[in-house]
Amino acid sequence: MKTKIRNLFLKLFVTALPFCLLFFLFVNNSATAGTASRNSYAGNKAKYVFLFIGDGMGLPQVSAAEIYSGAGKNSKYPDGSRVLSFTDFPSQGLTTTHDASSFITDSASAGTAIACGYKTLNGVISMDVDKKIKYESISKKAKKNGMKVGIISSVSIDHATPATFYSNQPSRKNMYEISLELADSGFDYFAGGSVDDPDGKKSKMQNKPGNVFSYAKKKGYKIINSKKDFVKLNKKSGKVWVVTEQPADAASMLYEIDRKNGVSSLADFTKKGIEVLDNENGFFMMVEGGKIDWACHANDGMSAIRDTFAFSEAVQHAVDFAKKHPAETLIVVTGDHECGGMTIGFAGTQYDTFFNKLNSQKVSFAKFDEDFSKMKAKSNLTFDSVMPLITKYFGLKTGKGGDMDLTGYEMDLLKTAFAESLKDAKSRTNDENSAIIYGSYEPLTVTITHILNRKAGIGWTTYSHTGVPVPTYAYGTGNEIFNGFYDNTDIYGKMAAVMNIK
Numbered sequence: 001m002k003t004k005i006r007n008l009f010l011k012l013f014v015t016a017l018p019f020c021l022l023f024f025l026f027v028n029n030s031a032t033a034g035t036a037s038r039n040s041y042a043g044n045k046a047k048y049v050f051l052f053i054g055d056g057m058g059l060p061q062v063s064a065a066e067i068y069s070g071a072g073k074n075s076k077y078p079d080g081s082r083v084l085s086f087t088d089f090p091s092q093g094l095t096t097t098h099d100a101s102s103f104i105t106d107s108a109s110a111g112t113a114i115a116c117g118y119k120t121l122n123g124v125i126s127m128d129v130d131k132k133i134k135y136e137s138i139s140k141k142a143k144k145n146g147m148k149v150g151i152i153s154s155v156s157i158d159h160a161t162p163a164t165f166y167s168n169q170p171s172r173k174n175m176y177e178i179s180l181e182l183a184d185s186g187f188d189y190f191a192g193g194s195v196d197d198p199d200g201k202k203s204k205m206q207n208k209p210g211n212v213f214s215y216a217k218k219k220g221y222k223i224i225n226s227k228k229d230f231v232k233l234n235k236k237s238g239k240v241w242v243v244t245e246q247p248a249d250a251a252s253m254l255y256e257i258d259r260k261n262g263v264s265s266l267a268d269f270t271k272k273g274i275e276v277l278d279n280e281n282g283f284f285m286m287v288e289g290g291k292i293d294w295a296c297h298a299n300d301g302m303s304a305i306r307d308t309f310a311f312s313e314a315v316q317h318a319v320d321f322a323k324k325h326p327a328e329t330l331i332v333v334t335g336d337h338e339c340g341g342m343t344i345g346f347a348g349t350q351y352d353t354f355f356n357k358l359n360s361q362k363v364s365f366a367k368f369d370e371d372f373s374k375m376k377a378k379s380n381l382t383f384d385s386v387m388p389l390i391t392k393y394f395g396l397k398t399g400k401g402g403d404m405d406l407t408g409y410e411m412d413l414l415k416t417a418f419a420e421s422l423k424d425a426k427s428r429t430n431d432e433n434s435a436i437i438y439g440s441y442e443p444l445t446v447t448i449t450h451i452l453n454r455k456a457g458i459g460w461t462t463y464s465h466t467g468v469p470v471p472t473y474a475y476g477t478g479n480e481i482f483n484g485f486y487d488n489t490d491i492y493g494k495m496a497a498v499m500n501i502k
């Protein structure tokens with residue numbers, strides 16, 4: 001009897017085995033076939049590849065900039081007809097941004113997905129979820145294949161997004177280690193903000209090799225931090241690391257709204273990058289508009305709009321280059337996630353927008369913070385003595401019924417926030433509410449930008465990122481495979497296919 005049952009099981013097993021195998025192959029194949037067909041490409045290989053990442057740039061950020069360009073008649077873009085350089089690209093996609101553990105990604109996991117094609121956890125730089133496997137980024141593969149590589153960012157160059165292209169770290173906070181990997185990368189051109197921890201003071205690393213700029217020099221990099229030396233750079237300059245001549249908050253470049261003429265812009269760094277990298281074997285260039293994100297974290301709509309324009313101007317240089325090399329250039333523009341829960345439309349303005357009111361804002365929230373903190377250092381500061389600065393920088397006035405006049409409700413909000421700002425951050429009365437109302441920002445400043453943004457018809461829901469998909473735009477060689485609805489890991493897959501990189 002026992003043998004009979006055993007034989008029956010054996011028979012069943014032998015008969016079922018081929019079906020199981022077939023089923024497994026089918027499921028497995030259909031999964032990879034789906035990704036493969038989404039990202040398959042048989043056309044000409046792209047020799048010059050530009051990847052532009054608007055950090056925190058979802059559809060609301062793009063739309064706000066375009067709406068503003070129509071409304072801001074007295075702005076830097078006075079004809080009112082200007083549109084962003086990439087919104088009319090021939091191929092457009094919607095891109096999901098969730099990471100391995102959350103629907104809301106940070107820039108480290110989003111950067112890893114775009115640079116390497118894998119999902120990972122928040123905070124992880126181009127490594128797997130167990131922080132053991134180091135992923136090889138598309139930029140490292142491009143370099144191996146003989147292309148030159150450039151990495152540019154308006155925030156510090158050791159920040160999460162740029163880091164995912166040249167570094168592998170279990171934590172984005174290892175900024176000294178990240179900057180050392182920059183010097184070890186052998187990439188040809190770095191430009192943008194400075195670094196957060198040049199001497200490794202925050203690092204627990206054993207046997208530190210010293211200051212990162214000296215270390216990079218030993219590795220053959222020219223360090224450039226003056227306009228005079230920057231303009232001289234050309235394709236014979238060798239490996240260069242350009243640091244903004246005016247580092248601002250957290251070693252980043254200035255917010256575009258605060259940048260004076262003459263200080264290098266993201267577009268200047270991009271244009272020069274093309275000049276330095278242009279060579280027979282082609283190049284890969286990643287440009288991050290990082291301060292769009294920082295402005296949106298602070299719920300400062302006008303600063304985000306101005307940095308979106310700065311980003312758009314950088315893209316324009318790539319478009320100009322592509323027109324000269326039409327059969328071999330690919331330009332991809334995407335966002336790594338939305339930030340701030342920004343939207344067009346507010347309860348108080350209903351079906352209207354008044355973006356021309358944003359023209360009253362003259363500086364970023366960060367610049368106001370700076371001036372306000374100097375005032376706070378003096379004792380007995382009153383709200384009335386700060387009001388002139390609010391009017392000067394944001395156009396908000398005490399008056400009755402004028403366009404930029406504060407209502408009684410808005411005045412109450414400002415005064416409450418001012419009182420909150422005068423308290424030590426740790427001793428703020430109601431911590432939980434404070435985190436929802438003001439985030440980790442200066443209460444007065446964030447209340448000012450909220451009031452101005454609402455007057456314009458812009459709303460915000462958070463001081464963090466959100467989980468909505470972002471738009472992706474493509475131009476040039478292979479652009480057609482960037483149409484449709486796909487994941488951020490597919491951006492890697494699509495670029496790799498068009499570059500013929502395995």
Ligand SMILES: [Zn+2]
Nearest residue numbers: 056107293339
């Ligand atoms: Zn962010």
